Amino acid sequence: RKEVEQDPGPFNVPEGATVAFNCTYSNSASQSFFWYRQDCRKEPKLLMSVYSSGNEDGRFTAQLNRASQYISLLIRDSKLSDSATYLCVVNPRDDKIIFGKGTRLHILP
Amino acid sequence: EPEVTQTPSHQVTQMGQEVILRCVPISNHLYFYWYRQILGQKVEFLVSFYNNEISEKSEIFDDQFSVERPDGSNFTLKIRSTKLEDSAMYFCASMGQVVYEQYFGPGTRLTVT
Numbered sequence: 001r002k003e004v005e006q007d008p009g010p011f012n013v014p015e016g017a018t019v020a021f022n023c024t025y026s027n028s029a030s031q032s033f034f035w036y037r038q039d040c041r042k043e044p045k046l047l048m049s050v051y052s053s054g055n056e057d058g059r060f061t062a063q064l065n066r067a068s069q070y071i072s073l074l075i076r077d078s079k080l081s082d083s084a085t086y087l088c089v090v091n092p093r094d095d096k097i098i099f100g101k102g103t104r105l106h107i108l109p
Numbered sequence: 110e111p112e113v114t115q116t117p118s119h120q121v122t123q124m125g126q127e128v129i130l131r132c133v134p135i136s137n138h139l140y141f142y143w144y145r146q147i148l149g150q151k152v153e154f155l156v157s158f159y160n161n162e163i164s165e166k167s168e169i170f171d172d173q174f175s176v177e178r179p180d181g182s183n184f185t186l187k188i189r190s191t192k193l194e195d196s197a198m199y200f201c202a203s204m205g206q207v208v209y210e211q212y213f214g215p216g217t218r219l220t221v222t
Contacts, residue, residue: 031209034210043200043214044152044200045213046211046215049210054129059178087151087152088130093208096154096157097209098154099144099151099152099153099154101150101151108164
């Protein structure tokens with residue numbers, strides 16, 4: 001199993017729809033989890049941390065399932081500006097983080 | 110809002126030449142990182158740096174690579190003898206001590222010809 005695995009997409013979704021991404025990780029001892037977003041030829045930007053109890057930030061909801069070793073990201077009422085690549089990031093230990101390859105999202109007008 | 114900065118934004122160099130990529134992390138952060146991203150591929154960890162020494166490095170970070178924090182603000186990545194396959198986007202990141210959230214600079218695009 002890869003350290004961090006994501007469906008590469010692309011997900012082509014009409015504006016206003018809800019879209020969900022999943023990500024699985026292999027190291028059961030992983031401590032922290034994050035979603036980053038990356039626009040074309042730009043740096044990854046932290047979107048949100050993922051907490052055990054799940055957390056929400058506006059239209060974005062992140063959840064963690066430790067038993068099944070996956071995290072998810074839900075985007076409601078999607079906007080054209082949400083088009084980007086979404087990177088699942090896992091912290092297996094200390095300060096090291098591992099990136100998934102990312103899921104590409106295209107919001108269609 | 111404080112941010113990580115990197116210079117230059119684009120560096121073109123000939124194979125075999127040395128390059129130094131520069132980063133200014135967020136001022137109160139203590140952990141510093143270099144990553145690279147080959148076009149179309151995922152972000153790959155190169156090295157982490159804490160308390161003036163390397164805390165971890167990947168298999169990519171071989172003897173051709175070195176990092177330095179020459180003063181209180183800069184953090185540099187040196188590639189001694191560049192190869193064609195070193196062409197990539199190089200991102201610097203920094204992290205504070207309170208939460209394990211890393212903040213990335215805008216990157217340096219390195220092109221080796």
